[in-house]
């Protein structure tokens with residue numbers, strides 16, 4: 001069966017995913033596109049022979065849309081995801097699932113009432129080969145019980161529209177999700193320490209930031225988010241256990257020896273760094289939809305958890321205090337226990 005996908009939001013990542021579903025993933029076809037910028041929707045749709053819809057609701061209701069991909073701006077996600085659940089259609093939502101905990105919980109409640117998992121959230125790092133290998137090693141017990149995790153999330157630059165809160169909401173949210181998954185543990189508190197800001201930032205921005213998280217088992221995580229590091233897009237992660245250390249590999253790159261130096265390339269952005277992870281993420285999603293299976297990737301509950309923790313991180317920075325996340329207990333529908 002070819003899965004007919006409708007895409008809401010034809011911006012940067014929407015166009016990337018339309019290309020991916022058309023050229024890289026087998027068993028999928030983009031049949032519908034909607035964007036509040038109609039010219040953008042028309043251009044993206046014309047490339048793949050899809051129909052253009054004036055709004056997300058019309059696209060979700062269309063007979064030739066089997067599954068929905070939401071790649072619009074964060075604050076619009078909840079409405080589209082809720083419409084897809086109401087229509088009983090699988091929906092892949094780019095991060096964040098929703099920008100408020102309340103909206104995430106509305107989605108969780110709607111999906112639970114529906115009774116089958118329809119929602120998958122776009123936390124693609126869980127599909128990265130390096131993170132997957134790290135998880136195998138942590139789970140195998142080879143490094144003993146994890147005690148600490150040291151991470152860095154560096155972007156070369158960000159646009160002027162990037163605000164200080166986005167270091168947590170837009171960037172660190174990826175570590176927040178992938179570390180909950182890697183450690184099979186919950187983040188219970190957040191703190192933010194602000195070093196001297198780089199002179200290379202837009203004046204309104206606090207950059208870099210050091211985020212400190214504690215998990216329910218007492219594991220300590222330190223995360224440097226530095227979005228004007230200039231030199232490239234660089235994601236680092238090292239888990240320290242009682243008997244060893246496991247470190248995320250750098251992406252494969254050839255070594256160049258010339259002019260008295262030995263160098264390897266640092267990638268420029270998340271598009272290249274996580275290209276393979278995005279491909280795997282979509283292959284698995286399409287395979288699940290085609291087989292009529294429940295969604296198996298990051299769930300609406302994971303989306304809720306990431307939003308709660310990233311919002312607590314923003315509050316921690318603003319207040320200068322350690323903030324507990326105040327997360328609700330995980331419902332049985334999402335694998336929670338008594």
Ligand SMILES: NC(=O)C1=CN([C@@H]2O[C@H](COP(=O)(O)OP(=O)(O)OC[C@H]3O[C@@H](n4cnc5c(N)ncnc54)[C@H](O)[C@@H]3O)[C@@H](O)[C@H]2O)C=CC1
Nearest residue numbers: 009010011012013034035036037071072073074076094095
């Ligand atoms: N997984 C990842 O690594 C990444 C995820 N993202 C996420 O993807 C989403 C989109 O990001 P970008 O593509 O960078 O933004 P963008 O601004 O390039 O594109 C968003 C598009 O959505 C459209 N749009 C906004 N509201 C809409 C609505 N209600 N209905 C239809 N279209 C609407 C806009 O006109 C725009 O064309 C964000 O939630 C962002 O956090 C973005 C980059 C990387």
Ligand SMILES: O=C1[C@@H](O)[C@H](O)[C@@H](O)[C@H](O)[C@H]1O
Nearest residue numbers: 153155170171172174227270
């Ligand atoms: O999601 C993403 C962007 O929105 C964000 O701005 C970047 O910092 C992340 O690395 C990227 O994966």
